[in-house]
Amino acid sequence: MTTKDNLIESAKTVLNSNFDEDKGFTIPCEGLYPFQWNWDSGFIAIGFAHYNTDKAKREIEALLSAQWENGFIPHIIFHNDSDTYFPGPDFHLSKLHPLASKSHRTTGMTQPPVLGFVLKELYDIVEDKTDILNFIKTNIDKVYHNHEHFYTHRDPNQEGLAFIYHNWESGTDNSPIWDDIWDTMNPPNYKFERRDTTHVDASQRPTNREYDYYLHLIEIAKEHHYDDAKIAELSPFLVQDPLFNAMLIKSNAALIALYEIIGDAADKISQLKQWQTKAIARFNEKLFNEKLGAYVHYDLRNEKQIEHVSSSSFAPLFADIPDEARANTLVETMTTKFGSENRYLCASFDPDSDRFNPKKYWRGPVWINLNWLLYKGLKSYGFYDLSNRVKEDSITLIEKYGFYEYFDSRKEVTENAGYGGNNFSWSAALLIDFLKS
Numbered sequence: 001m002t003t004k005d006n007l008i009e010s011a012k013t014v015l016n017s018n019f020d021e022d023k024g025f026t027i028p029c030e031g032l033y034p035f036q037w038n039w040d041s042g043f044i045a046i047g048f049a050h051y052n053t054d055k056a057k058r059e060i061e062a063l064l065s066a067q068w069e070n071g072f073i074p075h076i077i078f079h080n081d082s083d084t085y086f087p088g089p090d091f092h093l094s095k096l097h098p099l100a101s102k103s104h105r106t107t108g109m110t111q112p113p114v115l116g117f118v119l120k121e122l123y124d125i126v127e128d129k130t131d132i133l134n135f136i137k138t139n140i141d142k143v144y145h146n147h148e149h150f151y152t153h154r155d156p157n158q159e160g161l162a163f164i165y166h167n168w169e170s171g172t173d174n175s176p177i178w179d180d181i182w183d184t185m186n187p188p189n190y191k192f193e194r195r196d197t198t199h200v201d202a203s204q205r206p207t208n209r210e211y212d213y214y215l216h217l218i219e220i221a222k223e224h225h226y227d228d229a230k231i232a233e234l235s236p237f238l239v240q241d242p243l244f245n246a247m248l249i250k251s252n253a254a255l256i257a258l259y260e261i262i263g264d265a266a267d268k269i270s271q272l273k274q275w276q277t278k279a280i281a282r283f284n285e286k287l288f289n290e291k292l293g294a295y296v297h298y299d300l301r302n303e304k305q306i307e308h309v310s311s312s313s314f315a316p317l318f319a320d321i322p323d324e325a326r327a328n329t330l331v332e333t334m335t336t337k338f339g340s341e342n343r344y345l346c347a348s349f350d351p352d353s354d355r356f357n358p359k360k361y362w363r364g365p366v367w368i369n370l371n372w373l374l375y376k377g378l379k380s381y382g383f384y385d386l387s388n389r390v391k392e393d394s395i396t397l398i399e400k401y402g403f404y405e406y407f408d409s410r411k412e413v414t415e416n417a418g419y420g421g422n423n424f425s426w427s428a429a430l431l432i433d434f435l436k437s
């Protein structure tokens with residue numbers, strides 16, 4: 001077998017060992033993340049689609065089985081019990097919301113909405129188009145309902161941009177982007193037992209004080225029974241995130257394409273196109289920062305852009321949001337700020353910033369899922385050399401260090417440059433897609 005074949009077989013072994021045959025979902029990694037995570041499952045299904053359609057379908061079905069009556073899809077589904085993770089279901093108390101899932105314990109927060117484009121990826125990858133289209137027909141309206149929830153309950157100014165009320169909703173957890181928001185808060189010092197730092201070195205995880213902010217935001221949401229209107233009125237954390245909204249816009253486009261294939265969905269296509277037109281226009285108007293030459297986050301609570309460049313700044317390329325001129329500006333920013341020869345692409349935060357940390361979770365390390373989004377986006381705009389570099393850097397990091405959760409961007413670090421959880425599912429799943437595409 002070639003190196004490529006060996007890598008694919010190793011990746012399949014990781015995915016298969018993390019898959020819960022009984023409950024039909026895949027843990028991101030043992031110990032650290034012992035439940036089903038929302039956007040993780042989307043990327044995992046893409047990996048399965050290359051060799052086990054049934055598991056790809058079950059992954060999506062397990063996630064959608066916990067969708068709330070109002071279309072909301074939580075970020076964690078507690079299908080099982082585990083004491084290796086904090087905060088668990090007894091802290092989140094999703095049942096506080098009257099429309100929360102009655103069959104599953106979940107969190108009351110979500111994650112970047114990937115299911116729309118994941119269904120389209122499954123359609124493109126799986127050879128038996130009749131079979132996969134039947135699966136998509138059965139589930140697509142649930143994903144549409146999720147988008148309806150965002151534009152109805154998470155867009156108070158009707159701009160076409162959804163807000164997030166917790167840093168865990170962003171997918172980029174402890175990013176330095178949130179640091180100025182933490183400075184506006186003064187939560188109590190909660191008493192709790194960290195579980196994540198029993199699995200991963202504390203130098204690679206958020207601080208206890210950061211967990212105080214995270215828990216306080218959840219306590220505020222719980223106080224108002226996870227009511228979106230109350231959260232929009234009261235949460236000190238209220239952000240329009242370019243990664244989150246780029247995922248929603250890409251998924252809008254995917255739903256339109258899939259409904260056109262399925263047929264007899266004129267009303268839904270029309271509504272999706274209305275959301276899409278408004279979203280892209282407002283995204284380009286409100287989330288681009290000319291001085292930085294990149295898309296940035298908007299702090300809706302404090303009514304200002306958060307002027308930092310991160311790997312999320314380039315995610316709009318995946319969703320066909322920038323015009324050609326702005327795409328060129330983004331590439332210039334990525335190349336100059338993130339793309340020096342002594343670095344692997346793409347660090348998750350601006351390497352020149354004093355907030356950059358090469359080992360600590362989303363404060364600088366390279367993540368395979370963001371790299372996959374950037375690879376696809378750069379390729380779609382014709383930046384083939386840069387997209388290939390992102391792909392090759394991703395493959396090289398996994399080949400050198402294994403299927404870690406995140407990696408050191410500095411090439412001068414030549415040992416133990418994989419960080420966080422090991423045998424990490426989306427690193428395996430997306431490596432398969434990298435090597436198969």
Ligand code: DGY
Nearest residue numbers: 037075086087168173
């Ligand atoms: C965490 O880091 O525990 C969050 O759940 C990530 O989503």
